[in-house]
Amino acid sequence: MTIHGSFLPQTPFGSDGVSVPRIAIVGRGFSGLMSAIALLRRVRTPFELLMLDPHPEINGGQALAGAQIGAILNSRVRDLSVADDDADDFDTWLRGNASFRNAVSAAIPGFRQIFVPKGMFSDYAYQRFSDALALRHDVSIRMRSELVLSIARRSDSRFAVATGEGPAEICDIVVLATGYGTTRKPTPSQPETPGATAIRARRLAPCPHIVLLGTGVRVVDRLFQLRDEGYCGRITLLSAHGFLPRSHTRFAADPMELEGEIPRRLRDVVPFLRHACRAAEDGGQNWQSVMNAFRKQARSLWRDLPAQEKRRFNRHLRAIYDSHRNRLPEPHYLRLMRELSTGGTVLRKGRAGAFTNDGVTVRWPGETREGFMAASAVIDCRCAAPDLAAPPLSTLMQDGLAMPDELGLGVLVNAHGEVLVGDQATANLYAVGPLGLGSLPDIDLVPEIVSQAYAAAGLMTQTCTALASTG
Ligand SMILES: Cc1cc2nc3c(=O)[nH]c(=O)nc-3n(C[C@H](O)[C@H](O)[C@H](O)COP(=O)(O)OP(=O)(O)OC[C@H]3O[C@@H](n4cnc5c(N)ncnc54)[C@H](O)[C@@H]3O)c2cc1C
Numbered sequence: 001m002t003i004h005g006s007f008l009p010q011t012p013f014g015s016d017g018v019s020v021p022r023i024a025i026v027g028r029g030f031s032g033l034m035s036a037i038a039l040l041r042r043v044r045t046p047f048e049l050l051m052l053d054p055h056p057e058i059n060g061g062q063a064l065a066g067a068q069i070g071a072i073l074n075s076r077v078r079d080l081s082v083a084d085d086d087a088d089d090f091d092t093w094l095r096g097n098a099s100f101r102n103a104v105s106a107a108i109p110g111f112r113q114i115f116v117p118k119g120m121f122s123d124y125a126y127q128r129f130s131d132a133l134a135l136r137h138d139v140s141i142r143m144r145s146e147l148v149l150s151i152a153r154r155s156d157s158r159f160a161v162a163t164g165e166g167p168a169e170i171c172d173i174v175v176l177a178t179g180y181g182t183t184r185k186p187t188p189s190q191p192e193t194p195g196a197t198a199i200r201a202r203r204l205a206p207c208p209h210i211v212l213l214g215t216g217v218r219v220v221d222r223l224f225q226l227r228d229e230g231y232c233g234r235i236t237l238l239s240a241h242g243f244l245p246r247s248h249t250r251f252a253a254d255p256m257e258l259e260g261e262i263p264r265r266l267r268d269v270v271p272f273l274r275h276a277c278r279a280a281e282d283g284g285q286n287w288q289s290v291m292n293a294f295r296k297q298a299r300s301l302w303r304d305l306p307a308q309e310k311r312r313f314n315r316h317l318r319a320i321y322d323s324h325r326n327r328l329p330e331p332h333y334l335r336l337m338r339e340l341s342t343g344g345t346v347l348r349k350g351r352a353g354a355f356t357n358d359g360v361t362v363r364w365p366g367e368t369r370e371g372f373m374a375a376s377a378v379i380d381c382r383c384a385a386p387d388l389a390a391p392p393l394s395t396l397m398q399d400g401l402a403m404p405d406e407l408g409l410g411v412l413v414n415a416h417g418e419v420l421v422g423d424q425a426t427a428n429l430y431a432v433g434p435l436g437l438g439s440l441p442d443i444d445l446v447p448e449i450v451s452q453a454y455a456a457a458g459l460m461t462q463t464c465t466a467l468a469s470t471g
Contacts, residue, residue: 004323024171028053031433032177038457056145078112144180214382215239241319242349248335255293298441308407405438417456
């Protein structure tokens, strides 16, 4: 896809004496791309933008990696706008796409409630980035295909962003958008990751048994991919909690008015939700409307929970919460149920240990010793948490510029994307997207990433204006 606007692929920052603010975005997955869109649309003064990622392409990051053509997003079009001032922007874009409009004519006049292929969302986000850049002749942008190894604060308060190649880039503002980290390289003990070279069903065809680790939407994607490519052997879905994604309703489920206040203590929340779901279904509504209402308040509930309660949630409830929030479009859910009913695919609950191409060690519920499940291939479809011990996060922590959240899932961050140390924001350092998953519920989903990116851009506007007037 073509990018319009002013790219400066060869011009090194800092060598030309130009005194416009420099902003580095580390990571070019969806969070990085979204941060760039928000900056281009919100910051009205000139700036230079540097986007770094070892992957040379801009493809939406892990969410797209390994996606087959036609793999469907699990959020409706109405929830995927990248414009904070126009909730229907994705719908408008789709309606302007003649081939899509013709293919889905039944949905005309609008596509707000439907589910579309991942590639289509990726094209849309990329197009909006390109559109926003085309309007900004006062912004220069540069891509570097390198891994960022350290980010250090200089004595003049700017950041030195180093990649190991050439001198460090000196930047005024840094946005961390490293999501789930870089894709792990296959090792003999951990041969595959969802983003690694795709295992083709053709290669697996003679295999009698494949184990897929995890039970989230990635597992379902991979299961369907294997079947679509003709693999007929046995498949085991193995996960610690054994909760599969639930189904979306056929038509959109708007959040409903909940009776009474949601309790603030974790142990009271579950019975409250159970009761609300039952009451909704008895009244002809659905549990999805209850969950959608609950999620609207999840952020304030999470903020008020003591650390110990958050840890309990993470241990015992996150898997079930995820299975209710990351829902499958109804036809996909029904296909999954059909798969399981044939016996060719089985769901098993057990904690996976080390795995090789021969199988995986498993701690089954109630057993103290590890067992072994033989397999012809083991494919890891679990969501990799960011590695806080790896640079550049480790260097930021060592220097006291960032700290882990209470659960150690990522860095401490607020809804504006400000990186926090205790209750103090680290000046001009932001983190957007799943890096904040231990601080903010659902920050791995498009609507939350979009609003965090715009909130962060709003704060950066002030910094850029101040820097422009002093520079
Ligand atoms: C096509 C698509 C489909 C999606 N489907 C849905 C959906 O249906 N519903 C929903 O709400 N959400 C969806 N999402 C959002 C998704 O769930 C993820 O949460 C989101 O994509 C996270 O993006 P990310 O950029 O934060 O992380 P990642 O995708 O993990 O990208 C992070 C990037 O940072 C780079 N990186 C890591 N470390 C470094 C470093 N040290 N230096 C430089 N670069 C580094 C990595 O190489 C990687 O490219 C989708 C997103 C896309 C693009």
